[in-house]
Amino acid sequence: IGPYKGGLRFHPSVNLSIIKFLGFEQIFKNSLTGLPIGGGKGGSDFDPKGKSDNEIMKFCQSFMTELYRHIGPNVDVPAGDIGVGGREIGYLYGQYKRIRNANDQGVLTGKGLTYGGSLARTQATGFGIIYFVEEMLKEAGKTINGQTVVISGAGNVAIYAVKKAQELGAKVVAMCDSSGYIVDEDGIDLPLVQQIKEIERKRIKEYAVRKPSAKYFEGNKGIWTVKADVVIPCATQNEIDLNDAKIIVENGTFAVGEGANMPCTNEAVEYFLEKGVLLAPAKAANAGGVATSALEMSQNSMRLSWTFEEVDEKYDNYKQRVHRKNFYLRNGLQEMGFKYVEKDVKYEMLYVGKKLSSKVYDELMVAYAGPVYHKFRDYQADELID
Ligand code: NDP
Secondary structure (H helix, E strand, O other), rough: OOOEEEEEEOOOOOOHHHHHHHHHHHHHHHHHOOOOOOOEEEEEEOOOOOOOHHHHHHHHHHHHHHHHHOOOOOEEEEEEEEOOOOHHHHHHHHHHHHHHOOOOHHOOOOOHHHEEEEEEHHHHHHHHHHHHHHHHHHHOOOOOOOEEEEEOOOOOHHHHHHHHHHOOOEEEEEEEEOOEEEEEOOOOOHHHHHHHHHHHOOOHHHHHOOOOEEEEEEOHHHHHHOOOOOOEEEOOOOEOHHHHHHHHHHHOEEEEEEEOOEEEEEHHHHHHHHHOOOEEOOOHHHHHHHHHHHHHHHHHHHHHOOHHHHHHHHHHHHHHHHHHHHHHHHHHHHOOOEEEEOOOEEEEEEOOOEEOHHHHHHHHHHHHOOHHHHHHOOHHHHHHHH
């Protein structure tokens, strides 16, 4: 339905298995948006932490020297993910342009505004999660306004999730990086976090040094012991396991919004659902970034730059569509007795406790994002299992 689309990750943990699960997630996420993009993902086990700008630039240039032959505005259009933000996209794009000698702006998204980037892209993933959580809360007769919220991570997704949550009246009391977490009962001072993480590129620990009302704790697991009404994991995969989920429920949390990709383990998801916690799944909740990336691609193809309001209006249409489809899918599958199981990089669809036939599975996967699943009602029972 369109060029491959997904982020590039630079993190020492990156391996083929991680990229495969991210790519697989991305396919479903992108189809949920209804926009003309296929799914993809990429990255490197390069560790950007502690490297100078010059070292980062040199790595990005080397990486693109190989990658350029595999991507293109109509082939595969990478964006950022963990360890790849605006700075890295700029270095990557510069090298692509140098090699191809062409102004192919649509080859990467998340670009700077002076060379084909889109307004609202930087904020889109984080804002999108909060929009999604707010929709979910509305359905339950609640709102995020006045709620105490814990948001893990201190990167692109977390920062803009905090911003939107605060704008809508929530009190965010904790954030983290991979070294430790901060708790600020006065509410997180976001400009200070941005100064430390985005400008100085220092550790979150620094926040507690500069803000007397805050405490810093070493290690990142403890963040889930901080009492909150709503919890929004925005750091990385599997950051909430069953044990964390139990603590979260015990603390009275009634809603969880997955900002990172697959941040809750299967056991944690099952536990939340069993306990009646509202859960916004990542595939739908964090699709705002890639949807806005697709809008950046449209602007590049049209050689136009939309205003923030124009991007936001188009994004709003998509937002409502994703929410409807996610709701439809979740309820539709359950109604038909299917269970969608995610285990590491393996996905299975169970029907009355048995693995679904590969034929029906393939078709169901294709239909995943759309209303066409109704046709599976017409299958005979013996066609459902191999
Ligand atoms: P960033 O690199 O900007 O930020 C990641 C943040 O999470 C950093 O603060 C990092 O800390 C922290 N972190 C990483 N690993 C751990 C860990 N094991 N425990 C605690 N904290 C950790 O990445 P993004 O914000 O872009 O991405 C975050 C998540 O959102 C990922 O799962 C990504 O796939 C997903 N996502 C991102 C999108 C985007 O548009 N950027 C779109 C959709 C999903 P440190 O600095 O110490 O490493």
